[in-house]
Amino acid sequence: LGKEGLVIVGGVAAGLAAAMEARRNSPDLPVTVFERTGDISYGACGLPYVVAGLIPDTDALVLHTPEYFRERHSIEVKLNSEALEVLPSKSVLRVRAPEGEREVGYDSLVLATGAAAVCPPLPGRELEGVFVLRHLRDGRRLLRFFEEARPRTALVVGAGYIGLEMAEAFSARGLRTTLVESSETVMGALGGRARELVADEMRAHGVGVTFGERVTGFEGAAGRVARVLTDAGRALEADVVSVGVGVRPEVALASAAGIAVGESGALATDERQRTSAPGVYAAGDCCEVLHRVSGRRVWHPLGQPAVRQGWVAGANAASGDSNIEARYAGVVGTNVVKVFGLEAARTGLSLEEAREAGFDAAETEGETHSRAGYYPGGSKIHTRLVADARGRLLGAQMVGREGVAQRIDVYAAALHAGLRVEDVERFDLAYAPPFAPTIDPIIRAAHRARERD
Ligand SMILES: Cc1cc2nc3c(=O)[nH]c(=O)nc-3n(C[C@H](O)[C@H](O)[C@H](O)COP(=O)(O)OP(=O)(O)OC[C@H]3O[C@@H](n4cnc5c(N)ncnc54)[C@H](O)[C@@H]3O)c2cc1C
Numbered sequence: 001l002g003k004e005g006l007v008i009v010g011g012v013a014a015g016l017a018a019a020m021e022a023r024r025n026s027p028d029l030p031v032t033v034f035e036r037t038g039d040i041s042y043g044a045c046g047l048p049y050v051v052a053g054l055i056p057d058t059d060a061l062v063l064h065t066p067e068y069f070r071e072r073h074s075i076e077v078k079l080n081s082e083a084l085e086v087l088p089s090k091s092v093l094r095v096r097a098p099e100g101e102r103e104v105g106y107d108s109l110v111l112a113t114g115a116a117a118v119c120p121p122l123p124g125r126e127l128e129g130v131f132v133l134r135h136l137r138d139g140r141r142l143l144r145f146f147e148e149a150r151p152r153t154a155l156v157v158g159a160g161y162i163g164l165e166m167a168e169a170f171s172a173r174g175l176r177t178t179l180v181e182s183s184e185t186v187m188g189a190l191g192g193r194a195r196e197l198v199a200d201e202m203r204a205h206g207v208g209v210t211f212g213e214r215v216t217g218f219e220g221a222a223g224r225v226a227r228v229l230t231d232a233g234r235a236l237e238a239d240v241v242s243v244g245v246g247v248r249p250e251v252a253l254a255s256a257a258g259i260a261v262g263e264s265g266a267l268a269t270d271e272r273q274r275t276s277a278p279g280v281y282a283a284g285d286c287c288e289v290l291h292r293v294s295g296r297r298v299w300h301p302l303g304q305p306a307v308r309q310g311w312v313a314g315a316n317a318a319s320g321d322s323n324i325e326a327r328y329a330g331v332v333g334t335n336v337v338k339v340f341g342l343e344a345a346r347t348g349l350s351l352e353e354a355r356e357a358g359f360d361a362a363e364t365e366g367e368t369h370s371r372a373g374y375y376p377g378g379s380k381i382h383t384r385l386v387a388d389a390r391g392r393l394l395g396a397q398m399v400g401r402e403g404v405a406q407r408i409d410v411y412a413a414a415l416h417a418g419l420r421v422e423d424v425e426r427f428d429l430a431y432a433p434p435f436a437p438t439i440d441p442i443i444r445a446a447h448r449a450r451e452r453d
Helices: 013-025 044-054 067-073 135-149 161-172 191-206 252-255 301-320 350-358 406-416 421-425 441-452
Strands: 005-009 030-035 075-078 082-087 094-099 102-107 108-111 115-117 151-158 176-181 208-211 217-219 223-232 235-237 242-243 247-249 280-282 335-339 342-348 360-369 382-387 393-400
Touching: 005 013, 005 301, 005 382, 005 421, 013 030, 013 067, 013 075, 013 301, 044 135, 044 161, 067 075, 082 252, 108 301, 115 161, 135 223, 135 242, 135 421, 151 161, 161 176, 161 191, 161 242, 161 335, 191 208, 191 335, 191 393, 223 242, 223 382, 280 301, 335 406, 342 406, 350 360, 350 382, 360 441, 382 406, 382 441, 393 406, 393 421, 393 441, 406 441, 421 441
Parallel strands: 005 030, 005 108, 030 075, 108 280, 151 176, 151 242, 176 208
Antiparallel strands: 082 094, 094 102, 115 247, 217 223, 223 235, 335 342, 342 393, 360 382, 382 393
């Protein structure tokens, strides 16, 4: 690369992973990161636990400072510096920084602009006390509101994983909490018995949960939220509201420059994280990736994939695509969440998703002990497997009190490798009475699924 070096837009998971990997590949390459907020290098995933009071403050979520990147890795990180425009034909980025606007040339560019939390245009959404949670500053605002307004009741809109975490967080803080979800599922895919286990756990901890009810607006007094209205005609009391109905990819900068957006609405990338513009890469929540089960390009905005895509983009951007190993293998759609004493996890496709993707799919479900039956302290793990008519594993969902978060990874690995249900049934897995029954729930569920054939 020439002397302009690598420029990166976005200073969180994907952007900084790209910067570090570029530095590993190319010790002398100038690397500059532009971040439009005043925060970089933090784990947004920890925000619900700060709200819960489990982690003292948002500062604890910050990994590294700009000084660290400059002094230890010769990476320049510019805060409060927004990329306004990309001109791919000139390899130039226009940036608004505290000292003014300027043009910055690049040899290669990584877009790691992430995603934005969505708040639907409902009446009253501008009221104080109605929050979305995405960036560190959202967490700080929420905590400040707690200090000032001392809320006693909370309402969470949406039972995605962040909604579930926030409901637990509010409840842990002592607020009377209600969660309202418009669909019949949690985490976008868990229905039936799995959903009921999650809902029961929340209700057992005093959280009110409703499915199939849509929030239609917010009402307040003196500019501050007081009630949430629903399409069931209810007015639910709420001193604070967390809206967790989803995110959208931040693609405006790229699409204005003519860079292709995929069907999912996120930036189209190939396995080297290249966009449609030469020398421009994208990584993390702003771009789409291959789903290894469906074979489609999908949007899968999560932290671990963001870091891995950042590594791939950084390596390719620094080496001019000559690093043959720097390819992103794609996702299988794995996700896990803690809901009070429960672990709820999914990987691959749900039955509905599988059928929609064109598979002749069916599912089986059942419950198995987490430990040997005679060993004290065990509990049930509910497992649902989705497979196609020829026995290929397509997806798994698990809910239980222990041993779910790690077990789902075995299915994720099987999905990554494109294995059949009968392959999973033959796995040699760890067994001792405190950890599993002689035949692990993973194998037991695979056996059940194969018997169906
Ligand atoms: C509450 C919460 C809990 C989560 N929990 C989990 C979890 O348990 N597991 C998991 O895998 N993931 C979790 N995530 C998701 C995870 O945080 C994201 O997937 C990850 O942060 C994505 O990283 P990113 O770098 O792609 O994007 P982001 O973190 O969104 O960072 C993008 C950055 O780019 C900056 N930017 C955008 N446009 C410009 C511009 N024009 N100029 C300059 N800068 C710009 C933004 O300000 C932002 O700082 C959670 C997220 C939240 C909010």
